[in-house]
Amino acid sequence: xxxxxxxxxxxxxxxxxxxxxxxxxxxxxxxxxxxxxxxxxxxxxxxxxxxxxxxxxxxxxxxxxxxxxxxxxxxxxxxxxxxxxxxxxxxxxxxxxxxxxxxxxxxxxxxxxxxxxxxxxxxxxxxxxxxxxxxxxxxxxxxxxxxxxxxxxxxxxxxxxxxxxxxxxxxxxxxxxxxxxxxxxxxxxxxxxxxxxxxxxxxxxxxxxxxxxxxxxxxxxxxxxxxxxxxxxxxxxxxxxxxxxxxxxxxxxxxxxxxxxxxxxxxxxxxxxxxxxxxxxxxxxxxxxxxxxxxxxxxxxxxxxxxxxxxxxxxxxxxxxxxxxxxxxxxxxxxxxxxxxxxxxxxxxxxxxxxxxxxxxxxxxxxxxxxxxxxxxxxxxxxxxxxxxxxxxxxxxxxxxxxxxxxxxxxxxxxxxxxxxxxxxxxxxxxxxxxxxxxxxxxxxxxxxxxxxxxxxxxxxxxxxxxxxxxxxxxxxxxxxxxxxxxxxx
Amino acid sequence: xxxxxxxxxxxxxxxxxxxxxxxxxxxxxxxxxxxxxxxxxxxxxxxxxxxxxxxxxxxxxxxxxxxxxxxxxxxxxxxxxxxxxxxxxxxxxxxxxxxxxxxxxxxxxxxxxxxxxxxxxxxxxxxxxxxxxxxxxxxxxxxxxxxxxxxxxxxxxxxxxxxxxxxxxxxxxxxxxxxxxxxxxxxxxxxxxxxxxxxxxxxxxxxxxxxxxxxxxxxxxxxxxxx
Numbered sequence: 180x181x182x183x184x185x186x187x188x189x190x191x192x193x194x195x196x197x198x199x200x201x202x203x204x205x206x207x208x209x210x211x212x213x214x215x216x217x218x219x220x221x222x223x224x225x226x227x228x229x230x231x232x233x234x235x236x237x238x239x240x241x242x243x244x245x246x247x248x249x250x251x252x253x254x255x256x257x258x259x260x261x262x263x264x265x266x267x268x269x270x271x272x273x274x275x276x277x278x279x280x281x282x283x284x285x286x287x288x289x290x291x292x293x294x295x296x297x298x299x300x301x302x303x304x305x306x307x308x309x310x311x312x313x314x315x316x317x318x319x320x321x322x323x324x325x326x327x328x329x330x331x332x333x334x335x336x337x338x339x340x341x342x343x344x345x346x347x348x349x350x351x352x353x354x355x356x357x358x359x360x361x362x363x364x365x366x367x368x369x370x371x372x373x374x375x376x377x378x379x380x381x382x383x384x385x386x387x388x389x390x391x392x393x394x395x396x397x398x399x400x401x402x403x404x405x406x407x408x409x410x411x412x413x414x415x416x417x418x419x420x421x422x423x424x425x426x427x428x429x430x431x432x433x434x435x436x437x438x439x440x441x442x443x444x445x446x447x448x449x450x451x452x453x454x455x456x457x458x459x460x461x462x463x464x465x466x467x468x469x470x471x472x473x474x475x476x477x478x479x480x481x482x483x484x485x486x487x488x489x490x491x492x493x494x495x496x497x498x499x500x501x502x503x504x505x506x507x508x509x510x511x512x513x514x515x516x517x518x519x520x521x522x523x524x525x526x527x528x529x530x531x532x533x534x535x536x537x538x539x540x541x542x543x544x545x546x547x548x549x550x551x552x553x554x555x556x557x558x559x560x561x562x563x564x565x566x567x568x569x570x571x572x573x574x575x576x577x578x579x580x581x582x583x584x585x586x587x588x589x590x591x592x593x594x595x596x597x598x599x600x601x602x603x604x605x606x607x608x609x610x611x612x613x614x615x616x617x618x619x620x621x622x623x624x625x626x627x628x629x630x631x632x633x634x635x636x637x638x639x640x641x642x643x644x645x646x647x648x649x650x651x652x653x654x655x656x657x658x659x660x661x662x663x664x665x666x667x668x669x
Numbered sequence: 670x671x672x673x674x675x676x677x678x679x680x681x682x683x684x685x686x687x688x689x690x691x692x693x694x695x696x697x698x699x700x701x702x703x704x705x706x707x708x709x710x711x712x713x714x715x716x717x718x719x720x721x722x723x724x725x726x727x728x729x730x731x732x733x734x735x736x737x738x739x740x741x742x743x744x745x746x747x748x749x750x751x752x753x754x755x756x757x758x759x760x761x762x763x764x765x766x767x768x769x770x771x772x773x774x775x776x777x778x779x780x781x782x783x784x785x786x787x788x789x790x791x792x793x794x795x796x797x798x799x800x801x802x803x804x805x806x807x808x809x810x811x812x813x814x815x816x817x818x819x820x821x822x823x824x825x826x827x828x829x830x831x832x833x834x835x836x837x838x839x840x841x842x843x844x845x846x847x848x849x850x851x852x853x854x855x856x857x858x859x860x861x862x863x864x865x866x867x868x869x870x871x872x873x874x875x876x877x878x879x880x881x882x883x884x885x886x887x888x889x890x891x892x893x894x895x896x
Contacts, residue, residue, distance in 0.1 A: 453750060457722060460749035464770035465680030471774040472688035493680060 204396055208389035216381045223373045230369060234362050238336040239325050245291045245355045246340055260342035260350040263295065263303045292330060292337075292356040298349055314354045327359075334359045398427040402434060414442040454618035458500055458632060462493040503634045507617065510641045517559035517645050524556050524563075524597060524666075528586060531567045535575060543580045546571075549587035554595045556666040562642045567599070569635040570662045574601035576631065577660070595666045602659040611654055615640040670785060670828065671695040671845045673712070675705030675731060676720040676747065681770075685718070688774055693807065693824040694781075695848035702726030709735050713844050714742055716784050721748035721759065729762045736763035743784035747772075785831075795830045798890040800874045802830055811872035818868060821846070825861050829878065829888040838885040862886060 201209065294305040294314040302313060312331040316339060317324075324339045337356035341349040398421045405418045417438060418431040473486050509515050532546055539546050556563075574584050582602045589596050606614060606621050613619045620633040643650040649665035672694050676682040679700070686696045697712070699705035702725040709717055709731070717735065721728040732744050746764040748755070759767050766780050782804060795802050801810040804827065809818055818826065824846050829837060839855035866878055879887050 453752075456751065457749040460751075460770045461678050461681070464749070464772065465678055465684065467771045468681060468684040468688070468774055472684045472691070475688065475774075476691060489680060 203399070204389060204392045207392040207396075208385055211388045211392075212381055212385040215384055216377075219377060219380065223377065227366075227370055227373065231366060234359075234366060235336065238357055238359060238362070239338070241291075241357055242325065242336065242338040242355050245293070245357070246338060246353065249293060249353060249355065255342075260344045263297070263351065290357075292335070292354075294354045294356075296352045296354060298351060303351065314356050316352050316354055318349075318352075328356065330356060330358075334363055396427075398431065402431060406434065409438070414438065414445055451617050455504060458618065459497060462497050466490045466493050500632050500634075503632060503638065507634060507638055507641065510638070510645060513645075515645075517562055517642075519557050519559055519646065521555050521557055522560050522563070523553070524588060524595065525553050527558075527560060527563050527567060528597075531564050531571055532586070535568065535571050538572065539575050539584070542575065542578070544575055544578050545583045547583055547585050549585050554588055554590070554666075556595055557668075558646050558648065558666065562646060563648075566639045566642045566648075566664070567597075569639045570599050573631075573635055574599060574603065574660070574662075577601065577603035579603060591665075594668060597664045597666070598661055600659060600661040605656040605658055605660055606652070606654040607656055608654075611652060614652060615650075670715045670824070671697070671712070671848065672781070673697050673699065673705065673708055673714045673717045675699045675702065675709075675718065675723060675728065677701060677723045678720070681720075681747075684774075689781075690848075692778060693820045693827065695824070695846060697849045700724075702728065702731050706731050706734055708849070709740075709742075710738060712849065713841070715845060716743045716745065716781055718745045718747050719764070721746060721750055721755075729759065732759075732763045745780060745784065795827070795833075797830055797833050797877055797888055798874065800830070800869070800877060802827060809872075811869070811874045814872060816868060816872040818865070822861060822865055822868070825858070826865055829886060833888045833890075836881045836884050836887045842885060858885075 290308065292306055292309050292312075292314060294309060294316075295303040296316045297303055298318070300316060300318070305313070309330070314330060314335075314337055315328045317326075320326075320339055322341065326337065326339075328335055328337050335356040336359050337354055340353040340355075342351045342353060344350045402418050405416055409416055417435045420431050420435075421428050469486055469490055473483065528548070532548075536546065571584070571586075578584060578601045584602075585598075585600045587598050587600075589598070610621050614621065615636050616633075617637040618633040619637075620631065640650060642648075643664070647667050649663075651663045651665070652660065653663075654660040670693075672689060674682055674685050674689075674696060676685065676698070677700050682698045682700065686698050689696045697708055697714075699708050700723075702723045705719065705723070706726060708714075719728040719731050723731075726734075728746065728748065732746070735742065735744065743765045744763060746759045746767040747770065748759065748767075749770040750759075751769045756767050765784055768777060768780055785804075795804065799812045802808070802823075803810075807823055808815055809823065809826070810816075825842065828842065828845050839858050842858050843855055862878060862880075866876065869875070869877055875891055877888050877891065879889065881887055
């Protein structure tokens with residue numbers, strides 16, 4: 180035996196391997212947060228990269244400007260080398276600086292460094308603010324080159340401009356550098372702010388989305404609560420419908436419709452059980468009571484005989500009811516599968532008529548075959564005979580003496596239709612739809628005289644469904660009733 | 670004691686009438702709700718048995734209408750419906766008791782006796798002076814000496830003793846001891862009273878049944894010293 184409780188968690192585990200038993204609300208918040216975190220990380224990285232680029236762009240722009248100014252001061256055009264003397268101005272700044280040293284030095288340290296180096300690497304001149312420090316020169320670089328470097332332990336951005344003589348040989352390098360310390364600090368701050376704010380934002384976002392998700396799935400909680408509290412006794416409960424006609428509205432409405440059908444089916448089942456128990460218990464009570472009273476006192480033989488006969492009649496009526504109930508139960512449980520075969524309907528009709536003819540003759544009713552019924556149909560022969568038999572015996576039961584019953588077959592849009600028409604009391608329009616219901620009797624007071632239980636036609640309907648035979652009934656009061664069987668194309 | 674049975678199933682109605690009459694009850698039978706209600710409203714029954722599912726007016730409705738008319742007659746529901754809701758609903762509609770079909774006839778009798786017991790007597794033995802009658806076994810005793818009565822005599826004495834110290838008019842006695850098929854004049858009571866008086870005298874119970882001129886009869890304990 181399998182315990183249902185054992186299976187559920189296992190399926191749960193395989194379904195959500197990485198998110199074990201997370202509520203929908205948390206899952207929604209989780210997915211949303213992960214997606215947002217990824218997006219934010221990308222945006223933050225892009226911002227950092229862009230700012231970094233812009234900062235260096237600005238440094239490089241400043242350096243270019245500085246180089247141009249230096250060339251201008253030296254009255255040199257472009258990168259043409261015209262002797263070291265032209266760059267005296269670099270040294271000159273050193274001289275000027277000496278006059279108001281102390282105060283100026285700090286300021287100078289924040290501004291650009293300039294250095295002139297010859298091709299062998301010897302420093303020809305350098306700006307005063309460099310003092311003991313020298314700027315890195317890399318002869319391996321060709322052309323104008325911007326790069327990061329260190330001066331006295333401080334980060335600088337520098338440019339190296341080769342000075343070329345008329346023969347095209349590099350004679351010297353002009354190196355200009357600007358300190359990056361403050362800009363780098365700003366960049367670092369930005370990076371730190373982003374690193375710290377990222378998890379905080381994500382956490383806040385998760386909490387917020389969890390609240391919002393919780394709020395938006397609250398109707399689902401209502402659905403769960405209602406469905407959980409639903410039992411056999413309070414099947415009339417329904418889920419309150421939300422105001423907005425959204426997916427949750429549709430879900431609630433769909434579940435309510437399901438409850439309606441469930442309640443209806445349950446009600447019908449309950450009614451059936453009540454009817455069946457009433458139908459069985461009433462004759463049982465009558466037999467039991469009759470016999471109990473009978474044995475309380477000695478009575479004459481005729482009295483005994485009459486009462487025993489009555490009890491036997493009641494018992495055989497009960498036996499018939501039990502047979503019909505069992506048959507219905509077997510068909511309903513689908514334990515009886517139809518043996519569908521291609522059969523001649525005329526054979527089935529003749530077999531049923533010959534079986535029921537004596538009943539009809541007793542009531543002086545004639546059964547007429549309107550035309551020679553013919554045609555091959557796909558049906559279970561035994562089931563088909565039972566269906567026709569039930570309909571025909573009903574027709575005989577409700578037909579007045581001396582009337583006739585017509586049986587005919589016809590083709591209607593390539594489908595074979597078999598009709599059985601009586602000229603009896605008929606069925607009122609409003610009761611026509613119920614005739615196939617179990618234990619339904621058109622006229623309750625008619626039951627005792629005809630001895631039916633109201634199960635015959637429900638068995639017919641069940642058998643028709645099993646064999647995919649269409650069944651319909653039409654009737655006019657005091658004129659007669661027609662049952663029609665429409666067979667699927669064989 | 671006169672009972673009304675409202676039951677559409679002829680087999681059940683027949684054995685109830687037969688069996689109950691053999692228990693000295695006067696029994697009327699109605700086969701549908703409408704005629705049952707009519708009978709219940711016109712006659713003074715000691716107990717009414719109603720089947721739930723009867724043609725016309727349902728048993729529950731019959732029960733409700735009887736109660737609405739102000740009657741407190743004991744009503745016993747007799748039905749094949751047996752779910753808890755049905756039992757509760759039946760009792761809530763005004764019935765005093767509920768018996769499920771199929772039932773034991775003995776149990777039905779016991780339940781009828783419970784409803785007929787007045788003032789919550791704890792036994793089915795009724796006594797007046799030295800007279801004791803047992804409603805279950807239908808035995809009558811004077812002191813410890815048993816004597817026999819015919820069913821009608823027993824029914825009459827049973828009714829008078831149940832209403833001891835209360836004057837019973839002839840018409841009331843007719844209503845409660847004879848069924849509706851009895852249309853004869855009330856002088857038949859005087860005949861039965863005479864029979865009863867003789868038998869009681871012979872048994873040594875004295876003159877328990879006294880005549881109230883112009884009204885009827887009363888059963889009360891006679892005190893020799895006051896005579």
